[in-house]
Amino acid sequence: MRIAVIGAGGVGGYFGARLAAAGNDVTFVARGRHLDAVRRSGLLVRSPLGEFRTPPASAVGSVSELGPTDLVLVAVKLWDTEDVAAQLGSADLHSPYVLSLQNGVHKDIILRSHLNDDRLLGGTCFISAFIEEPGVVVHNNTLQKIVVGPYRDEQASTSRAVYEAFRDAGIETELSTDIERVIWQKFIFLVGLSATTAAVRRPIGVVRSNDRTRVLLEEVMRETAEVARASGVKLDDAFVEAQMEFCDTLPAGMTSSMHNDLDKGNRLELPWLSGGVVDLAEQLNIAVPRNRTVADILAPYAFGRPAA
Template sequence: MRIAVMGTGGVGGYFGAKLALAGNEVAFVARGKHLEAIRANGLRVESPLGDMHLPKAAQATDDPTEIGPVDLVLFSVKLWDTETAAEAIKPLLGEHTAVVSFQNGVMKDDVLRQVLGPDHVVGGVCYIAATIAEPGLIRHSGSLQKLVFGEYDGSLSDRVRQFRDACVVSGIDVEVSDRIEQTIWEKFVFLVGLSGTTSTARVPVGPLRTHPRSRAFLHDVMDEVVQVARAQGVPLSADYADTQLAFIDQVPAGMTSSMHNDLERGSRLELDWLSGDVAERGAKLGVPTPCNRAICDILSVHSKGRAE
């Protein structure tokens, strides 16, 4: 496949490297010192599953017009850059090009549809702990590395089948979903709970799930997401937060969230698209969201990052 990675961070860098090393033609869109390092020394990935290195001959640019039309865009920029990045990738689109967002949140594909048109948008979620450790280097923690995607109408299209096959050959754990909107909301429940609580308490998930009061708060944060989803017509079970809490009991105690990592670095937070989105939707739907509102209020002083 001919693939463009829009946003060569932890997600785009890791999965893009896997796809490239399996023989796909992959171009990486990056910027700043990260782009300079990739051009000079290639893209490196450190992972418990095996380190990877793409030589500096790998195509890397900050200008999507240099790439031209592709079969698929792996879209993984920070949420506040979604609209700007979507405008920038228009030169990558052919008639049947799929744009799969592996960003956080549930509003991402609404923005992509508005900018690119619904025919190009394929729903997706990813499961991985990876980040830019230094310019040109992606560091993957743990063994989890999975992509789930699918057409919003539930069909198994040629482009979804082709991407699935490319992932299999690349050694990526992959699943095609015929109910991708529900799948995205299921991850959103977990993500909002993990990001909001680890960031507010500034600890990994282990202490949160073992202390009775913080465990109850974690459950309630997720349950608010479930109730908002159900009010919107997403068919999550009423006790889905219990299911997710049981899942959280199985993850490594040291697991944290990308928002917690951003907070520790003094970077901008995706707060408005996570707990903030839940609180805003809840207010419109008449669903109480006091826990997510509290997370927004507490973290609001850090949401723009120290640099700003």
């Protein structure tokens, strides 16, 4: 399979390198020093599951440099989605299928505004990985899971082919018949984890062990679940309770990428997490006071650490 991976960070770098190691023709779209390093020496992935490297010159600097492609994986930060979608919409890649591994529920809405709806597959991923230095991605633990599924009935065979490509690359993979629900389920958990760890500025162990911040975590997720149901997503009545139980099983030191970005003074994906919940809730005439408060608290940091 000819695969283009747009964004060679933790998510795109790890899964793309896995697919390349399994014999797929993978090209990364990267930039800056990371691009230079991958062009020179390939992309090195260090993981508890093994170390592997892609061939040198396996990266290009823009979508326009890609050749004919069967599958595009989108793995950029959410604020780059609009630009990437526009580039994909105008590129001559011979009508590939597109699968976003990004966070949230807004990603596919943006991609649909530039792409043919029948070429967009649904998916999400579960992994903790990051760029350690240019040309090197580190996978933190053994969790590396992809869930993929069709949005339309006629995409069933293609979704299965993509599922098999990930599975054959040694990635834990699931084929879902209700991928929109899976994406929302992850979004609800992610919004809760991101909102609370970033607002409290501490890992999940601190959040869940304090009575007041534990309630905050639960209510942030309940609000997001209410938006999901109002959007037509079928969730079990006890879904949030199950997520709270799951949070109790997580390592105490686990945190979110938004908390990490906040600590480093980087730009935040806030407008597509708690801020995104607020925007969707306004369209549905639903009150989400907990998410709104988190979005307000973190607003000064949305574009990075304030200068003063």
